[in-house]
Amino acid sequence: MTYRQIKLIARPEKEITADIFEITTQEIPTPSEGEFVVKLSHLSLDPAMRGWMSPDTESYIPPVELGHVMRASGIGEVVESKNESFPVGSRVMGLMGMTEYALTDGKGINLIPKELPAEAILSVIALPGITSYHGLFEVLKPEAGQTIAITAAAGSVGSLVGQMAKNLGLTVVGVAGSEEKCQWLKDELGFDHALNYKDADFAEQLTQATPKGIDLYFENTGGAAQTPIFERMNAHGRIAVCGLIAEYQKEVPDLGPSWLNIIKKRLTIQGFTMPDHFHRIPEYGQVLGGMLMKGELKYRAHVIKGLESAPSGLNLLFDGKNTGKLIVEL
Numbered sequence: 001m002t003y004r005q006i007k008l009i010a011r012p013e014k015e016i017t018a019d020i021f022e023i024t025t026q027e028i029p030t031p032s033e034g035e036f037v038v039k040l041s042h043l044s045l046d047p048a049m050r051g052w053m054s055p056d057t058e059s060y061i062p063p064v065e066l067g068h069v070m071r072a073s074g075i076g077e078v079v080e081s082k083n084e085s086f087p088v089g090s091r092v093m094g095l096m097g098m099t100e101y102a103l104t105d106g107k108g109i110n111l112i113p114k115e116l117p118a119e120a121i122l123s124v125i126a127l128p129g130i131t132s133y134h135g136l137f138e139v140l141k142p143e144a145g146q147t148i149a150i151t152a153a154a155g156s157v158g159s160l161v162g163q164m165a166k167n168l169g170l171t172v173v174g175v176a177g178s179e180e181k182c183q184w185l186k187d188e189l190g191f192d193h194a195l196n197y198k199d200a201d202f203a204e205q206l207t208q209a210t211p212k213g214i215d216l217y218f219e220n221t222g223g224a225a226q227t228p229i230f231e232r233m234n235a236h237g238r239i240a241v242c243g244l245i246a247e248y249q250k251e252v253p254d255l256g257p258s259w260l261n262i263i264k265k266r267l268t269i270q271g272f273t274m275p276d277h278f279h280r281i282p283e284y285g286q287v288l289g290g291m292l293m294k295g296e297l298k299y300r301a302h303v304i305k306g307l308e309s310a311p312s313g314l315n316l317l318f319d320g321k322n323t324g325k326l327i328v329e330l
């Protein structure tokens, strides 16, 4: 029996195009001692994948080598096993790649409950959940009464950050790129304010929405919203730099705001990437699962179908056309 994989065969010039990938077909492998075979059911598409395609060896994770399966995280079921920790029938999650089947020794693979829908796991328990939880609680250290601004607020990470902050008693200001997304943030997720960074008067709207300034800033995008938010920061404010999606496809990076405010306002700015904290996945997973069960976190998944839809699907993230966690159902 055969299965398909997607390999990266060239680096993107700017945008992600179909010709940098190749779909190959091969026989399903047989596991050796200690290994097992996973049949994947869902893949997660994440903005970071654009960075993994670039040749940059100075980043937090090595680039995907040309000719190798494109790196991606996914969920699947063990269908053949010579590893007693992962018996046949177990459900697993990990960086198994853009592939319909994966052969693995279990390194970096986590067992996950069978009861939850795959969309719930990929949207809340997996990367978006652990990223929002870590960034909010370990980096920003929020306190009730503070005001937080969040960019890409209607995205998978931002929407969870805002809900957790709201549940703690913060005033939550979300920034997103369409009226529909802003409406969803206010009506469904209970954000205090949701502003469209594409509006010409975005900076004025932000000033109106934050009469007491901004204490915490969860940065997911860079781009148009960054300087206006930075200028509203209060003394001793904290900024978590989680992502800069507006920058990922640019040849020349934006200049960004002046550093003067870092001194004047004694700001703390910290970047973080989750691979440094993957050892905390079981701990974070427990907490996030609890929040989900209690109905404290809502999510929406944007599901596209078939392995072949993955490469072009990635562009939805950069066009802002994804409404929720972008997932490929295999």
Ligand SMILES: NC(=O)c1ccc[n+]([C@@H]2O[C@H](COP(=O)([O-])OP(=O)(O)OC[C@H]3O[C@@H](n4cnc5c(N)ncnc54)[C@H](OP(=O)(O)O)[C@@H]3O)[C@@H](O)[C@H]2O)c1
Residues within 6 Å of the ligand: 046, 047, 048, 127, 128, 131, 152, 153, 154, 155, 156, 157, 158, 175, 176, 177, 178, 181, 220, 221, 222, 223, 224, 241, 242, 243, 244, 245, 246, 247, 272, 273, 274, 275, 316, 317, 318, 319, 320, 321, 322, 324, 325, 326
């Ligand atoms: N540090 C980490 O370990 C880590 C882990 C996961 C994710 N991240 C980062 O977190 C950010 C959000 O990731 P996600 O998975 O939750 O994706 P997402 O927010 O679900 O999707 C990406 C969103 O980014 C927005 N966007 C795209 N281009 C933009 C631009 N030029 N200016 C402003 N907004 C733009 C779009 O929303 P609009 O319609 O609102 O424009 C798009 O829907 C990304 O930067 C990602 O790299 C970091």
